[in-house]
Amino acid sequence: MYLEDTIVASATPAGRGAVAIVRLSGPQAIEIARTLWHPRGDGGHIRARHLHLGEIRDLRTGRTLDRAMCVLIPGPRSLTGEDIAELHCHGGPYLVRRILALAAAEGARIAQPGEFSRRAFLNGRIDLTEAEAIADLIDARGASALNQSIAQLAGALAQRVKSMRRELIAIRAYLEAEIDFSEEEIDLPSRRAIATDIIALKESVSALHQSFARGRIIRQGARAAIIGKPNVGKSSILNLILGTERAIVTTIPGTTRDLIEESVDLEDYSLVLVDTAGIRDSSEEVERIGIGRARQAAEQADLLMPVFDASRPVEAEDVDVIELARGRMGIALLNKRDLPQQIGAGDLCRLGLTMPVLNFCARSGEGLSECREALVRVIEQLAGGDVGNEMVITRERHRDALERTLEALNAALEGMVGTTPPEIVAVEIAQASESLSSITGEVSNEDVLDTIFREFCIGK
Ligand SMILES: Nc1nc2c(ncn2[C@@H]2O[C@H](COP(=O)(O)OP(=O)(O)OP(=O)(O)O)[C@@H](O)[C@H]2O)c(=O)[nH]1
Ligand SMILES: [Mg+2]
Structure with missing residues (x-):
């Protein structure tokens, strides 16, 4: 990973507009912004997280390029978890190109699509369901897609997944008790009771899995x-x-x-x-x-x-x-x-x-x-009517992860009603837990992240 470098991109769409925002993130973000941008008056004192008025200058020529605002947001309490600087300049395409080129000359790298959000995820600022919700929010074309992505951004899906994982942990604890004490005479929950818990969990995973048909239509x-x-x-x-x-x-x-x-x-x-x-x-x-x-x-x-x-x-x-x-x-x-x-x-x-x-x-x-x-x-x-009342999944990625969870739960259940040793059932339960975790991204790999963040726009 290249997390050490500083990235820069326009956070606003290409084209003319009142304002464009050039965003920098990384260890040199603040230093580069301070090289390009100079506050007016006040002896140059800058407060973090406050907008200040100043000028952007080309140091080589000494010429002023724009009158612009700047905000500095030190990490880790920032969007990406890194130091961030934003230059709010006038929204002209040529002007934005010039500012990006100046930032690049000072050592910043032009960001890939979704790279800011990817850094936010890698630094633990957001989970994958929130990252997807941000992309969906930007793409929303109607109230139903908007409501769905806002609910997901607020953590509705992540919460559901977490509560299912808690149930898995409880099942695993019962299994471990069986493994540890199977030789001794202790009052343990029977295999039947564990099987009942697995059946209950299977039902809620399955309900969420089935919500994809509706979620796809919404998104x-x-x-x-x-x-x-x-x-x-x-x-x-x-x-x-x-x-x-x-x-x-x-x-x-x-x-x-x-x-x-x-x-x-x-x-x-x-x-x-x-x-x-x-x-x-x-x-x-x-x-x-x-x-x-x-x-x-x-x-x-x-x-x-x-x-x-x-x-x-x-x-x-x-x-x-x-x-x-x-x-x-x-x-x-x-x-x-x-x-x-x-x-x-x-x-x-x-x-x-x-x-x-x-x-x-x-x-x-x-x-x-x-x-x-x-x-x-x-x-x-x-x-299925108005969203917001009931959580739905909207992506194939979620559906596939839930499918793998169900497969593992089925295997665990079969083992539990049969005579499979608890050690083996525990492996299936661990597999189910891992599949669930991939939804929020606690378990993820580069390919999955590439697919998710590629969809984002540059500067997001
Ligand atoms: N009078 C009248 N003619 C119509 C109406 N709707 C379509 N047409 C005419 O019917 C003809 C066929 O229309 P299309 O829309 O091409 O029909 P289509 O079902 O797409 O035909 P294919 O692509 O060949 O399967 C055209 O000449 C249209 O102008 C209508 O409501 N009233
Ligand atoms: Mg036709």
């Missing part, structure tokens, strides 16, 4: 596949909901070939809409591949939006689409309401469509607001 958004036979207006509907001409629309059936994905914000949630190729029997190779992808997208989506053409009689392809939608969540759209009507919602229900059907017209926009509202209600159902 990444739900996926909705727009499906239907060719020419019913799928791409027109995508464009209408997005408010842009994202997909090509023509009168020719079979226009859309590949999947078209685009994200849209709906009230508190975000939704990924996937437009697909019209489903029909086709002998044309490109179209056939597209239809295969459409079917796969339908399978993988959290919800479906089957589209039907109200101006045409029901065809075999519509029945195929109804079949794809059987038992799934979503809303069906009966499109082209502006044309003379050949079919109604009742016809689709009689053919076995189980979803609510909405009358729609992509040409005029009729039904758009009802469609948005219906989508929000479906997503709410998928996300």
Whole structure:
């Protein structure tokens, strides 16, 4: 690790703005800041953690670059645990580049994405769930993702993990008593009692593990596949909901070939809409591949939006689409309401469509607001209502760690109800504990840290 060096980066986004913040962290942070920045008046006395006004100068030329504020935050009670200096300058891209170059000339290294947060983690200022929550907070696109990341930042997930680990420690203590005193006549909790404790713990690990389905929807958004036979207006509907001409629309059936994905914000949630190729029997190779992808997208989506053409009689392809939608969540759209009507919602229900059907017209926009509202209600159902009341996990990393914990607990339980010696069961319990600890990062490795912190922006 290169924790000895001093890093520098702009903590604010590239581009013009009122203020930009150049942040330094490391043993030389304060010294470098004091070389570049000079306070005005007062004999130059600086109080830590206070903003002071001064000037940034280029020592080589003696020229003043900017009038800027500076704050010095000595470690270890700082964001990174190291000495930190922040220069709050005017937000011009050229100015920021010049200041970064001056800091680099004084010995600072330009930081990698997420390097400040990584140092905060390595110095014990935050755990991994908090680091992930910071990244999620920055990425949040709606109230549900924001509430979730704030709860996680406040330690909700870390607390849950810690309480599970305490239960594991208790189980381990019982096992150790068995190991130490198995030869003696002492009133020990029976193997059955330990097994009962393991079962109880398994239930809470499993509940948290299962919350991933909802957590993923909150963090990444739900996926909705727009499906239907060719020419019913799928791409027109995508464009209408997005408010842009994202997909090509023509009168020719079979226009859309590949999947078209685009994200849209709906009230508190975000939704990924996937437009697909019209489903029909086709002998044309490109179209056939597209239809295969459409079917796969339908399978993988959290919800479906089957589209039907109200101006045409029901065809075999519509029945195929109804079949794809059987038992799934979503809303069906009966499109082209502006044309003379050949079919109604009742016809689709009689053919076995189980979803609510909405009358729609992509040409005029009729039904758009009802469609948005219906989508929000479906997503709410998928996300399990308002977050904040119940902790959910939002990342594959958490889910995998809980899966490994469950595997170890299952092995321990099997051993306990069988005749496995307590020493061996204790190994499984230790494994479960280690897997749980990887969530907060008490046990971690470089690869895991690289993956987590790579996602961060530079200067964070
Ligand atoms: N009258 C009328 N025409 C519509 C409506 N919605 C779409 N269309 C027309 O129907 C034709 C097909 O629309 P698309 O959006 O390309 O249909 P699609 O389902 O994506 O078709 P494929 O990509 O070929 O599967 C275009 O000419 C649209 O302008 C509608 O509500 N009313
Ligand atoms: Mg299309």
